[in-house]
Amino acid sequence: MFFSETYRKITRDGLWDNNIVFSQNLALCPLLAVTGTATNGLGMGLATLVVMIASNGVISVTRQLIPNEVRIPVFVLLIASLVTIVDMVMNAWLHELYKVLGLFIPLIVTNCAILGRAESFASRNELKQSLWDGLMMGLGFTIALVALGAAREILAAGTLFANASLLLGSAFSFMEMTIIPNYKGFLLTALPPGGFIMLGFIIAGKRLIDAKRAAIAKAKTKVDVLPADVEPLVNTTA
């Protein structure tokens, strides 16, 4: 079932084609605020992922009951309830991470990407697809946060996933790496302007890859079409 065309499209959209950060350019505030390190990016991404799956599911189930005129406030209330649950759960079981992400967990409520998925996908599709969409969009968001966090952390401090064990449990200490030993640190990338600059370079990179892929796809279709066009010509001259 999950390999049907619908689900494959949802997967591609969430992870790459319609990625929340790299294509839609949504949710930039939490993105820039918490991606100083890859660990913080991962924590924030996972929290958002959970909220997004839950909100997509709840909204998809209740979409027939919600009057169209008041749907946005109802969506916001539903999302707010879910975020409050995540907030309390993280405070109880992932207290170290909670202390770092702090203010940004409640602010998931105002994360336009979640409301955007609720409005554009979950309120129009059935439960299973909506859950899958939430998972894939959330994963795409997490990947973006980790990628940006990793790029900034490596350039700013020369480490990767520093303090991961402190935040996620000692089982994750294998993730802590020092990429560049005795690194002086390029402080700029840890600051907000550096975040914007790095994000810009990553988006430019994605567009470059997309352009290359489009060019390859175009070349392929041309090759497929050509023989059929050429053959009649050859025949008439012969």
Place this chain on the structure above:
Amino acid sequence: MMNRLKLNSNPHAKAESAVSDIMRQVIYALTPATLFGICVYGWSALFLFIITVAASVGCEAFCLRLARKPVKPSLQDMSAVLTGWLIAMTLPPHAPWWIGVVGAALAIIIGKHVYGGLGQNLFNPAMLARVGLLIAFPVEMTTWVASYPWFSPELPSFLESLKITFVGIDNIDVVSGATLLGHVKTELSQNHLLPQSIDGLFTIADLWLGATRGSLGEGCQPLLLLGAFWLLHKEIIRWHIPVSLLATVLILSSAFYSYDSTHYLSPLLHLGSGGLILTAFFIATDYVTSPNAVLGQIIFGIGCGILIFVIRTWGAYPEGAGFAVLLMNSVTPLIDHYIRPRIYGRDHKGKPLEVVD
């Protein structure tokens, strides 16, 4: 003379490539002060200078290739050389080599080509690089060494200078010290009063003749002024931005100095220290990032002057010229929106003039 033939109809004036000519004139104007700086700070200043200019030309070529623009004609317009040159003028002369390279990359790639290349950038590339470096590498960017008289034996030798640029300075605490503005900031933060705390350490003559710690381009203000007059004479720059900028700093510092000379620097020290002259004549006058109309340029200059004085006096950093220019760069589009130059045949509001027969 009376019978001189006047040909008015055709455009007989022949223009050289405008950009490269302007850039070359600015480089001529910067040369005396640069040579002086290299003489008083030694070989390492020369190494850093060469590295910065070469890196900025390299980055320019790289970006042009990436954007599939013609590389050779764009390199020949000298704008990358000038940008690298200006960055080198604002660096501490004994900074390590990678400071120059990172600065050039910041200026050319992020400051210029990300916006679309020459003439498209919002911020002055050289100042963007300097401020970026200052924020990212505060230690390297504020390690100032003393200057020495020309060819004196105290200057590091050729090999020592190579080591300074490519490895680092050995006895950093022995040779380094604060600039005037940095020293004043520290002293004031410890509640020391001004005239005593700078007495004998910094004199106005020292500052004006380059016998002080500072970046390469802070060396000799008279030579910078000489270059500035050359540019004014060649009509490369107009007087409005520099004069309004310097006048604003002069008026503000005079007012505060006469109110309380123990907590505010004298106007002469303000004018002679830091990158004020360099900024006023060579940085703030950049065509791309300053307003077009005369009134707009005066507003731009006054804004820069106020910001420089405010940052120097009350800000966290001792010198504010770079920040001031960048902040005013960001309001340049706004100034240009409200204050436009008069177009030929129209009044200041853009309405056609009445035709007088």
